Amino acid sequence: MQIQVHSDNHIEGSARLVSWVSATINSQLQRFEEELTRIVVHFNDENGHKTGSHDKRCQIEARPKGLAPISVTHHAASLEHALDGAMEKLTHALEHQIGKLRQRRGPSHRDTLEGGNSSAQDQMLEEDFMTQQLQRSA
Numbered sequence: 013m014q015i016q017v018h019s020d021n022h023i024e025g026s027a028r029l030v031s032w033v034s035a036t037i038n039s040q041l042q043r044f045e046e047e048l049t050r051i052v053v054h055f056n057d058e059n060g061h062k063t064g065s066h067d068k069r070c071q072i073e074a075r076p077k078g079l080a081p082i083s084v085t086h087h088a089a090s091l092e093h094a095l096d097g098a099m100e101k102l103t104h105a106l107e108h109q110i111g112k113l114r115q116r117r118g119p120s121h122r123d124t125l126e127g128g129n130s131s132a133q134d135q136m137l138e139e140d141f142m143t144q145q146l147q148r149s150a
Contacts, residue, residue, distance in 0.1 A: 013038075014051070015038075015050075015051045017053045019055040020055065020057060029091075036095060037099070040103060041103070041106070044110055047076050047110050048074055050074075050075045051074050052072070053070065054069075054073075056071075057069075058087075065089050066088055067089070069086070070086050070094035071098065079109065084105060085101075086098040086100075
C-alpha cells in the first residue's frame with residue numbers, strides 16, 4: 013500500500029509529518045492492506061495565517077483494488093485531531109465497502125489460514141446434520 017501526504021502552503025510538509033501520517037495509517041488500516049493500493053492524504057489550513065477553531069482539514073482518499081476510490085474529510089482545531097477524525101470515518105467506510113465485498117467473495121486465503129479450514133468445518137457440520145436426519149427417520 014502506497015501512502016502519499018500533501019499539504020498546502022500554510023502547513024509544513026516535513027519528513028516528520030509524512031512519517032507520523034504513514035505510521036498512523038499503517039497501524040489503523042493494516043487489516044485492509046491486501047485490498048488497498050494507495051492512500052492519499054491532503055492537509056489544509058483553511059484560514060491560512062489566521063487562527064480559528066476547526067480550520068485544519070484532513071482529506072483522505074483510499075483506492076481499493078477494483079473499486080471506486082473512497083474519500084473522507086474531517087475538520088478540527090489541530091492536524092492530529094483532523095487526521096484522527098478522518099481515519100475514523102475512513103475505517104468505517106472501508107469496513108462497510110470491503111466487508112460487503114468479502115461477504116460476496118467468501119473467506120480469503122488469509123482468513124482461512126487464520127480461522128481454520130472453514131470448508132472442512134462445513135463438511136463436518138453437514139455430515140452431522142445428515143446423520144441426525146437419518147437417525148430421526150429410522
